[in-house]
Amino acid sequence: xxxxxxxxxxxxxxTAVLVWSCSSPTETGVLGNGTFQYLCTGSGDQACAGQTxxxxxxxxxxxxxxxxxxxxxxxxTSSNGVGTVEGDNGxxxxxxxxxxxxxxxxxxxxxxxxxxxxxxxRSGVATVDDFVYVKFEPVGSITVSPSSLSLLGGDSQxxxxxxxxxxxxxxxxxxxxxxxxxxxxxxxxxxSTSGPATTVQGVTDGTATLHVTCGTASADVQVTVSGAPAAxxxxxxx
Amino acid sequence: xxxxxxWQMLAAAPLVAVLAGCSGIDxxxxxxxxxxxxxxxxxETGGAMxxxxxxxxxxxxxxxxxxxxxxxxxxxxxxxSDTSVLRVAHVTNDKRVVVWAAAQGNATLTVTLNxxxxxxxxxxxxxxxxxx
Numbered sequence: 001x002x003x004x005x006x007x008x009x010x011x012x013x014x015t016a017v018l019v020w021s022c023s024s025p026t027e028t029g030v031l032g033n034g035t036f037q038y039l040c041t042g043s044g045d046q047a048c049a050g051q052t053x054x055x056x057x058x059x060x061x062x063x064x065x066x067x068x069x070x071x072x073x074x075x076x077t078s079s080n081g082v083g084t085v086e087g088d089n090g091x092x093x094x095x096x097x098x099x100x101x102x103x104x105x106x107x108x109x110x111x112x113x114x115x116x117x118x119x120x121x122r123s124g125v126a127t128v129d130d131f132v133y134v135k136f137e138p139v140g141s142i143t144v145s146p147s148s149l150s151l152l153g154g155d156s157q158x159x160x161x162x163x164x165x166x167x168x169x170x171x172x173x174x175x176x177x178x179x180x181x182x183x184x185x186x187x188x189x190x191x192s193t194s195g196p197a198t199t200v201q202g203v204t205d206g207t208a209t210l211h212v213t214c215g216t217a218s219a220d221v222q223v224t225v226s227g228a229p230a231a232x233x234x235x236x237x238x
Numbered sequence: 239x240x241x242x243x244x245w246q247m248l249a250a251a252p253l254v255a256v257l258a259g260c261s262g263i264d265x266x267x268x269x270x271x272x273x274x275x276x277x278x279x280x281x282e283t284g285g286a287m288x289x290x291x292x293x294x295x296x297x298x299x300x301x302x303x304x305x306x307x308x309x310x311x312x313x314x315x316x317x318x319s320d321t322s323v324l325r326v327a328h329v330t331n332d333k334r335v336v337v338w339a340a341a342q343g344n345a346t347l348t349v350t351l352n353x354x355x356x357x358x359x360x361x362x363x364x365x366x367x368x369x370x
Contacts, residue, residue, distance in 0.1 A: 030272050031294055031329055031336075096325075096338035099365070100290035114366025115276050117292035117338055119327075127330040131292055133275045138369055166369060 029130030034076035034120060036132045041071055041107075044196030046162060047172035060172045063137035065163050067215045068173025069109045074120035076129055091129065094119045100136070110136040110173060139175065139215040140166035148221060151188070151202030153228020159221060160197035163214055177214040184208030187225045204228045261303035266349050266357035268295040270334075276366065280337070285347070285361035287324075292338035294329065297349045299356045313352040320345040323363050339363040 028035055037056045040048030047060040047070075056073070064070055074091045095101035095108060096117035102109050108118070113136050120129045143162045151157060163171045179193045187206035191199035200210065202225035210221040271280055272294050278287040280295070287293070299310045316335045318324040323343035327336050337347060342363055349357040 031332070031334065033330065033332075095290070096292050097290040097340050099341055112366065113368050114288060114290055115274075116290040119292065119336070119338065121327075122330070125330070126327055128327045128336045129330045131294075131336060133291075135275070 029074075029120065029132050031128075031130045033130040034074055036118065036120070036130075037073050037075065039071040039073060039106075041069075042174055042196075044160065044174050045070065045172060046170050059132060059134070062170050062172050063135040063165065064110045064173040065165075065171035065175045065215070066110050066113055066136050066138045067176040068163075068171070069107050069176070070173040071106050072108065072118055072132075072134075073106070074130065076120075090122050091120050092123055094121055096131075101134075112136065113138050137165040137169075137171055139163045139171060139217045141168070142177075142212070142214050142217045142219050144212060144219045144221050146221075148223070149200065150224045150226070151200065153202045153205065153225055156191070156199050156201040158197055158199045159210065161212055161214055161219070163196075163217070175214050177212050179210060179212050182209045182211040182220065184223070188223050202226075202228060262301060263351060263354065263356045264300040264302040264307050266297065266299045266351075268349075268357075268359070269298050271295040278339075280359075280361070282357060282359060284359060287339040287361060287363050288366040289339050289342060289363055290366065292336055294334050294336045296334045297357075299349065299351045301351070310351055314356075315350045315353075317348050317350065318345050319348065324361055337361075 036059050038047060038059050040051045040053055040055045040057060042053055048057065051057060072093050074093060076091065095103060096119060100112050100114055100116040102111060115133050115135050117131050117133055119131045122129060141164050145160055145162065149157055161175065161177050163175045165171055175196045177196055179190055179198045181188060181190065184207050187204050187208040189201045189203055200223055205226050205228045208223045210223060212219055268282055274291050274293055276288055276291060278291045279285060280287065280293045297314050297316050299314050300307050301310055316326050318326050320343060323341055324345035324347065325338050325340050329336060342365055345361050347359040347361055348355050
C-alpha cells in the first residue's frame with residue numbers, strides 16, 4: 001500500500017516536471033486559446049540562427065527590426081478548432097494596425113517602432129481567436145561579417161549583416177538591406193544588392209569598398225582582390 | 239364586480255410605476271483587462287492606447303429592480319463609435335471581447351445591454367513614440 005502511494009506520487013511529480021519542461025510560455029496567445037509560432041524563412045534572420053529555412057520556432061522574445069519581414073502562424077487548441085501550425089488551417093494573422101505592420105500573404109513587415117498586436121482570426125469569421133504582442137525596434141547599428149575580406153580572382157565569399165537596436169540588443173526578422181560597390185567597381189561583383197546577405201566575387205586585382213545600408217544604419221566592407229588573371233586588352237592584330 | 243376591479247387596478251398603479259422606475263442598469267465593468275506590454279491603459283473611465291495595441295476584457299452588466307441587483311448573462315455587446323480608430327470583436331466561443339487601436343484618433347467604446355447603453359468609455363489612440 002505504502003509502495004503504491006509512493007509510486008503514484010513519483011508518477012505525479014514526473015508528470016509535473018514533464019508538463020513544465022514542455023510548456024513554451026512565449027508562444028501561447030494572450031487569450032489562451034492557441035499558440036503562435038515563428039517560421040524561419042531564411043538564414044538572414046537572427047531568430048533562426050542554426051535553423052534551416054522552413055523550421056518553426058517559438059515566438060522570439062527579442063524585438064523585430066523595423067523594416068524587417070517575418071512570418072507567424074497560429075494553431076488553435078483542440079477546443080477551438082483543428083489545424084496544423086503551418087499551411088491552410090483556416091486561420092490568418094492580422095496586424096491590429098496597418099500603420100505599424102503590413103502583410104503580404106503570410107509575410108508581415110514591421111513599419112514603425114512600437115508594439116503590434118497580431119490577431120488570429122479564422123477566415124470569414126468576425127471573431128478573434130487569440131492574439132499576441134510583437135515589439136518592433138529600429139535598427140541602431142549593423143555588424144558586417146566578415147568586416148573585411150581578401151579574395152582570389154574568380155573566387156566568391158558570402159557577406160552578411162547582423163542588426164542591433166540602439167542599445168546593441170539583437171533584432172529579429174529578415175532585415176531589409178541594400179548593398180552597393182562604393183569604390184573599385186571593376187574589382188568585384190555582387191551576386192545580389194538587397195537582403196541581409198550577399199556574395200562577393202573577385203574579378204580583377206585591386207581593392208573595393210562595399211557599402212551596405214539597413215534602415216538608418218550603414219557600414220563599409222573593404223575587399224582586396226589578388227591573383228586575378230590579367231585582363232585581356234581585347235585588341236585585334238591586323 | 240367591475241367597480242372592484244377598477245379600484246384594484248387604481249391601487250396597483252403606483253406600485254407598478256414604482257417597480258418600473260426602480261429597474262434599470264445598475265453598473266457595468268470591463269472585467270479582467272489583460273496587461274498591455276506598453277504603457278497603454280484601458281478602464282471603465284477611459285483609455286489611452288497606442289496604435290497597434292489590443293486589449294481583451296469581459297464586459298459585465300448588472301441591473302437592479304426591487305428585488306435587488308442581478309448580473310445579466312446575455313444581450314451584452316460592445317461597439318466602437320469609430321471603427322477606423324478603435325475596432326472591436328468578440329472572442330471565439332467566449333464572453334470576452336478584444337478591442338484594438340487601428341489608427342490615431344478618438345473613439346468611444348460603448349457597452350450595451352439589449353441595445354441600451356450601459357457604459358461609455360472614451361478612448362484616445364496615439365501613435366507609439368518613435369526613437370530619433
